[in-house]
Amino acid sequence: MWPYHPELLARAVPRYTSYPTAAEFTDKVGAAQLGQALGALAPGTTASLYAHIPFCKEICWYCGCNTHRANRARRVSAYMEALDAELDWLAQKVGGKVQLQRISLGGGSPNALDAMRFVRLLDQILTSFAAGNPEISVELDPRTLDADWTILLGKVGASRVSLGVQTLEPHVQAAIGRVQPLDMIERSVEMLRANGIQSLNFDLMYGLPGQSGDDLARTLDAALALRPDRIALFGYAHVPQLIPRQRQIDDSALPGLADRFTQAANGYRQLVSAGMVPIGFDHFARADDPLAIAALEGRLRRNFQGFTDDPAEALLGVGASAITCLPQLLVQNEKNPGRYRMRVMGGQSAAELGVARSSEDCERGLVIEDLLCGRPADLSGLPDDHLLELRLMPFVRAGLCRLADDRLEILPSGLPYSRAIAACFDTYRAGGAERFSNAV
Template identity: 40%
Template sequence: MQTSSQLKRLGLFDARVPRYTSYPTAPHFKPGIGAELLPDWIRAIPENEAVSLYVHIPFCRRLCWFCACRTQGTATAEPVAAYLDSLKQELATIKGLLAPGIKIEHLHWGGGTPTLLQPDMITDLTHSILNAVPLADAAQFSVEIDPSEIDEARLDALAAAGMNRASIGVQDFDPMIQEVIGRPQSYEITKQAVDGLRARGINSLNMDILYGLPHQNTARIIDSVEKLISLGPDRVALFGYAHVPWVARRQTLIPTEALPSAEERLGLYYTARDLFLAAGYDEIGIDHFALPSDGLAKAHKAGTMKRNFQGYTEDVSKVMIGVGASSIARYPQGYAQNEPATSKYQAAARDGRLAGAKGHVFTDEDIARGRVIEELLCYFRVDFSKLADELSRPIEYFFTMVDGLELAMPGTTDLSGTVLSIRPEARPVARMIARHFDDYEMNESGHSQAV
């Protein structure tokens, strides 16, 4: 196994290494894509197609210091109500472009803090969504829940709306760490939210936890992981904290001197990982764990798991419609991202226009490289013969992509016949290996800029 110093050299702890929830990644999107092409892309969705729909709620009652998401604080309901009017207008515009019979297979509300919505807002938004695009039978409806921003009335409204999966961010249960990252959230209030969900028959639960936070050590992460496991989530995301104060200015409030070293960070990851495995979770890709009974674990075993803006998913829809400020949509033709500024987004919605601001039109090269990257991050292996058949490409085309990989990332992969696999000890640098196949991150000599 490589030493932690070697892993550090390869960029394991470099926050600039993409997570590859899309290809190309969002920083490579270009202006002039969204509003011009988006109506045609929506009209092109076939009749009776099953799609996914993502709704972005960019408001928070509190702005956590560790978070790099695009959000804005609010102390009142007025700006949220005005924003919901814009969401309803955007949904009405989308409805007018859709072919008959299209239904939602996966519906996700993210943010921000979707549970900041008042009960009547939750009901109103749900009606507007389903009026535009109805839910398919057995659809999955998930909502990101802040345990500090939920109560009985809002839980009742979400259950009545049809939510059947909840996602709760934990980050860390240690009070001192919570104070340093600006995220007070006790185990007791988190358990109260979990109990409230289960009392309403919502038993499908995802939880997120971070490693690499300031003042985190082995004892603290053991305590937090054991508390999280006691809540019985079906799946867990174990994310590495990305300290990017040049992107998220709130992170300047976090003391950099308190962040774990590269060696300590790697140890925290393996400590948490081993606890999840011992508790009976299956390891899924680079940062997820799921009980064998969970849909994600089943999709992983069946080879149907995908990777999108929500991370690993069993969602196989070809279309993800993004609604709300800064939301990103994926169509067979490419990506389109809405205006990130709430004011510009709302102005477009009021005018009956789609709010796309930038995006990317797929090339055949994008599709091929994106599939290689997705396979590597989902399964740590890619069968070029399979992709050659799938994409009608010669096998030599994929072998050319591998040129220079051993030089750039020595000892991390094996090529046996038509199968490229990442060695088990090198899986912590899977994103770095994937970056080698990223044509937008390569330098003129054809080698990854990351090394």
């Protein structure tokens, strides 16, 4: 179905949830620029808020998230105090000014928190910002999801939940340090639906240690039987030099590039054959899901939360490592929860690193977003770049994309090469590729 060109996938590339990517953030941009940019937001600016909960009851070996074991109650409550303080700080800056349309809680696993602590956090967000009836979405770890938590999610009006499923094969679960039998996922789905959660996403993975094509196919079948509204099928990114917990994974059991490619292709085919609509290069949704409709109508976007139909002008991030995305500015909070707490409890902004986007960055970012969202990209606004055609030519010659009259279109056969094609427009990627993962 997809032509295999290993030489075009050999370069490690970013996932482009922003442009410039977080790898370009420096300490030259931080609290001062964030304060100014928030102050300059026009009244009525639409916004979404993301709150990062960097705790999980158990840590999975493959996990690349900024998260820690929730094994010390004092540590968790100290962090939550700091999060309250940061929300107060943010509310003073923009509380009555922005129109909060969506609230996302992720991490980590928000359900590592005590349920009542979670309610207090949500309550603080809702009362601090001009929020009519925002959509509330929460990432959950099925291993620690109980009946009380699902009842509470229904009561607070959460409408979207994302469950970390990854694989349903017991031997692969053992190889990644995340054991959660199928009946645990089934019970979670049942409880969530019974409590009014309207939209369920499953995160799944290919390219895991010891995972065969048949393992993946069985997981997809079992997942589809539970009728999720959305599925994200990610390739596992093994970068133990950056993520020490991944050293627990036996890298001799990891599928090679050719097997990863086959798994991605077969996974795509299986999900599409089952009626899921492909969204970008690694998401799938039921045809009546807002994400599928947004993709059809050309409204799909890509931000730090992946592919989204969120039209908000500002994405406000609170919590350790959270990223705030404003039209000309990207700023990331201090990543370490202890240092994060010291900053915000000392009355400082948590902003640590960032990048101010030049007009060229914005133009390139639009091209990359269009390509990754499956739209033809208009290249006419880009500055002259005599090397661009050279970088693109191997993909054009291989029939993976079409370039005509300043318009670039990724063809269906080029889908798995989307990130590699997008990287042709990334002027920051001359070196340092080892920070990223395989393009498939």
